Amino acid sequence: MTFLAVEHLSVRHRRAVTDAVRDVSLEVAPGEVLGVVGESGSGKSTLLKAWLSLLPARSGLVLWQGRPLTSASLRAFRRVVQPVFQDPRAALDPRLAVREALAEPFQVHREPFSEATLARLLDEVQLPAELLPRRPAALSAGQRQRVALARALALSPRALLLDEPVSALDVSVQAQVLTLLHQLQVARGLAMVLVSHDLAVVRTLATRVAVLFAGRVVEQGPAADVFGDPGHPYTRQLLAAGIERGGDWATAPEPGCAFRLRCRHAQPSCLETPTLSGGAHAWACPVLK
Amino acid sequence: MPALLEVEALVVSSGPVALVEGLSLALHRGRVHALVGESGSGKTLSMLALLGLLPKGLSSSAARLCVEGERLAWGSSAHEALRGRTVAMMLQDASSALDPVMRVGRQLDEVLAAVAKVPPSERATRRAALLADVGFHEPAQVAQRYPHELSGGMRQRVLLATCLAAGPKVLVADEPTTALDAVLHGQVLALLRDGAVRSGLSVVLITHDLEAARAVADDVTVLYAGRVAEQGPTARCLERPRHPYTAGLLAARPTGRGLPVPIPGAIPPVSERPEGCRFRPRCTRASAVCEQAPRLEGGVACFHPLAERP
16 A cells, blocks of 8 residues: 555646646655655755645645545644754744744644653754753754754654755754654654755665656656666766756756756657656656666 | 965954954965855855955954965955955855846946946957856857846856956855755856866855865865864865864765764854864863864864874
């Protein structure tokens, strides 16, 4: 049974003329970390928001425990599928002390909790209980992100959907949070969808990877395969992007492969929109098969 | 060869509190100098001070300022006059640094006219050359665009062109790649490197990204909590670091090969900076002697530097 997935998901922003996410199908299993990479504007964050049902889909479905998400199942879904965003400053109410921020999910879902429950949550993200009376402004950026994480863990979720969870943090703190995410994921058997523009971050945590370009999945597979032996020309370029010169990057209009203007393998066959082909490791390119 | 620009013992203060203490830099033609540090290390503040652009309430001083062999008094009008002409600064956010209601070409023309005093007849040629220099294949088309019609990477390159239009000798680039993704990131760094190599520009790259510094910088200064931890050629500082903080930063960077090794603790806020070595509370090598502030000697400010591997 499908644990958590999106099927043929397309999302269009208000007043936009094209879809930000185009016909995306992805799945994540318990204990698995799906990394989603792509450049800015590729639709990564939009995909995550639609997956969380925070943005309406133009077409396609979010699947949870084998069934399409409905307004009736949304409340249960929200409880067990938790988001973690880039900027904990925005995720935490500046007026609420840590104690109140952590208590809120219990109150919303009418669950019993005690001071010890809250302290235990902080302990799980390696923060001392002394922080309970503090407000976000009195915390460091790393501490704020841990509090946001503790809050996401409050109701024992089954999955975390994370959008650039360490991008706003300093390098020395980034490593602390990445290590913590890994430990929590293993200890709780969480499923994770991790969106990041930082390939090294995704590489550190992800077991499977999907590469997004212009709203479409152009490649997906086990992390070791995608990073070790990329198939799509875009993935190859993304991974090789050390220091190199390029022209005026442009995204080509559909139909056709959106990457064709930037691709040195482009051929007339690229004027048709390619589909993913391959087994566990698949990519969408008619030229490099 | 003497340095193009030298500053010695730069201090930036907010009232009685020193935010940056004793930063000395020697910038050379054709070289990229990376100023590396995490938030609050003082990397941007020290460069704003050099340009006389500090926000209200902050003050700065330096023991010496020397430009092309000529000594200038810190804060004098000669020092002020460096800004824009001799030293240009490319700010972090390209979308707010460009005028949203002015075509790219006109923005460049303004700088060419006002700062570089290029006569009107030559402006179109200079403008096209500048846009080509920053990697645009069709400069004439780009000149007709408004900033919002360009991608983030293109805007960043236009901003770079406007900085170069004044013909500066030193270009300070503040986190030029933070807002960009991997592909564009490499492009902008390559452009900075090119600028230094081809036109003898001295580039100061302000960054928190060690990989960026490693990729393009000839020299590196690692700042921690307002003080220099380590300084020297990139090959030595980032390949064979001696300061425990530099080594820690390198190990903390995720590489995808196993989990990164975190540095324990957090960067102290200015009000909680410890006495002595500022890195002491987070350092595994710290001892009693670290309660004194270490001096920068041989490129490292540490009483217990890591052994230099042969």
